Amino acid sequence: MITVSEWRERLESEKCYDLVSELFDRIERSKLNAYITLCKDFALSQAEKYDRGELKGKLSGIPVAVKDCISTKGIRTTCGSKMLENYIPPFDAHVVERLKQEGAIILGKTNMDEFAMGTTTETSYFGVVRNPYDLDRVAGGSSGGSGACLGGKEAVLALGSDTGGSIRCPSSFCGVVGIKPTYGLVSRYGLIPYANSLEQIGPMACCVEDVALLLEVIAGKDERDSTNAGVEFKFDPSKADRKFRVGIVKEMGGNEDVNGRFEEVVEVVKGLGFEVGEVSMPSFKYALAAYYIIATGEASSNLARYDGVRYGFALDKLDTWTKYFSKVRALGFGEEVKRRIMLGTYALSAGYYGKYYLKALRVRTLVxxxxxSALKDYDVLIAPTMPSLPFKIGELADPLTMYKMDVNTVPINLAGIPALSLPVGFVKGLPVGLQIMGGHFKENDVLCFALRLEKEFSEVF
Amino acid sequence: MLTVEDVFKIAELAKIEINREEAEKFRKEFESIIDYFNVLDEVGEDVEPTFHVLPLKNIFREDVPKEGLSREEALMNAKHVEDGYFKGPKIVE
Structure with missing residues (x-):
């Protein structure tokens, strides 16, 4: 994998143009299917600009991949769906504006589950993303392309989005670092919505320092997102030397492979002299059901915009409204998207609102x-990110079985807190991720703890 | 119990055309998923619902006109355009 400091070191003696060309050669030969659209000409012209000394900023000359649910002006943005196969946004998302302002080189748009609905990137209209460590396995989802392009040395930084684990799952499966920021820290302006009250755009990278750098760039005030908290983020790594109080979440577990490694991690943490205790979260029994009710409910409303009139897939001939609308959506959406829109429609329909949706919001309070209460006693909480190693492609055929794989990641989105997935080595040749959680806007604690462990683990695993 | 007719009804509300075979497949899947959702029956009514995780207040900005999308940009992704307008399907059947 390529870190920002390694890339910058090469930039001192080599031309950015040559390095970026080399990356594209690699991407074009790749079997991972991490990208849906490449911006080769634009990227190379930016690289030339860098070589002429005209590209300035915190990310100048650094290649970044952008998940394809994030709007890029003039560059096709598909959301992994046939519905948006030919959609070209007339504006940039806030985070893309920030990348450009800081001199980043945007390589292309990464593959993802259709409308970010999935845990494996198998629901993408553009084909499954393969795991860089085993091509027969998935890269995780829904930001599978962003995880795989980093793990496969096809980018230096990447943006993902996380509604119920979509940054952390592929980070875990591809052996990279990814953080879902506190709800409201990063503007969602230009993020094609799936479930607004849960999702955040977040950074993914090959080390903790790089994730922090990209977070600094994308966090902050933007009045175009009414849920933006207007809070800036500045990384202060000096806090990594403190003693952390670490809580292990009892209800977040995994299978034998994952738990074995997690127990070793806990031993390392204890070895650092940190206070380690166990916390219990009784509400988690209900969290997964509550998450899927809220997410599908919001999806059913959000995705009503795809009517085949203003943008997106359309039929050659207009018909009566109901027929045209229903046909466009039948042909433009994939199966998982239809499933979630219909589940949400059901849960919000008359007579069921109190039984499902309102109950789910009550669970949200409990979570x-x-x-x-746990974060009163502890600075950070830890658990395995995913309950399993990366699955074989096609292994999770039943929707409910797939949903249950999000059990460790969805409570974070319900509560709106930040959570990071940190690679903790390999089991059976496949990466394992540790999930590190903190309080609202405590990204610095989460990143500092991760930084400390990253140093430690480089010697252990 | 969810019937195939229920699934057709939901699809109609969601404005997604489905066939009988799809309806049968969705019925089976929805039944197991909804059965799983029913774990929420154990949750009491005495807990306040959380609509929003952050205590956000309405934020006002200065009422200053800004450049929006041009007509050309707004229409560039539409298939059916006439006289500079979107052309939609017939509303009255």
Whole structure:
């Protein structure tokens, strides 16, 4: 994998143009299917600009991949769907504006589950993303392309989005670092919505320092997102030397492979002299059901915009409204998207609102309280990111079985807190991720703890 | 119990055309998923719902006109355009 400091070191003696060309050669030969659209001409012209000394900023000359649910002006943005196969946004997302302002080189748009609905990137209209460590296995989802392009040395930094684990799952499966920021830290302006109250754009990279750098760039005030908190982020790594109080979340577990490694991690953490205890989150029993009710409910409303009129897939001939609308959506959406829109429609329909949606929002309160009480006693909480190693492609055929793989990641989105996935070595040749959680806007604690462990683990695993 | 007719009804509300075979497949899947959702029956009514995780207040900005999308940009992704407008399907059947 390529870190920012390694890339910058090469930039001192080599031309950015040559390095970026080399990356594209690699991408074009790749079997991972990490990208849907490449911006080769634009990227190379930016690289030339860098070589002429005209590209300035915190990310100048650094190649970044952008998940394909994030709007890029003039560059096709598909959301992994046939519905948006030919959609060209007339504006940039806030985070893309920030990348450009800081001199980043945008390589292309990464593959993802259709409308970010999935845990394996198998629901993409553009084909499955393969795991860099085993091509027969998935890269995770929904930001599978962003995870795989980093793991496969096809980018230096990447943006993902996380509604119920979509940054952390592929980070875990591809052996990279990814953080879902606190809800409201990063503007969602230009993020094609799936479930607004849960999702955040976040950075993915090959080390903790790089994730922190990209977070500094994308976090901050933007009045075009009404849920933006207007809070800036500045990484202060000096806090990594403190003693952390670390809580192990009892209800977040994994299978034998994952738990074995997790127990070794806990031993390392204890070896650092940190206070380590166990916390219990009784509300987690209900969290997965609550998450899927809220997410599908919001999806059913959000995705009503795809009517085949203003943008997106359209039929050659207009018909009566109901027929045209229903046909466009039948042909433009994939199966998982239809499933979630219909589940959400059901849960929000008359007579079921109180039984499902309102109950799910009550669970949200319980989950938030459980985190608040645990984070009074501990600075960070830890658990395995995913309950399993990367799955074989096609292994999870049943939707509910797939949904249950999000059990460790969805409570974080319900509570709106930040959570990071840190690689903790390999089991059976496949990467394992550790999930590190903190309080609202405590990204610095989460990143500092991760930084400390990253140093430690480089010697252990 | 969810019937195939229920699934057709949901699809109609969601404005997604489905065939009988799809309806049968969705019925089976929805039944197991909804059965799983029913774990929420154990949750009491005495807990306040959380609509939003952050205590955000309405934020006002100065009422200053800004450049929006041009007509050309707004229409560039539409298939059916006439006289500089979107052309939609017939509303009245």
């Amino acid at each position: 938030r309280r459980d985190f608040e």
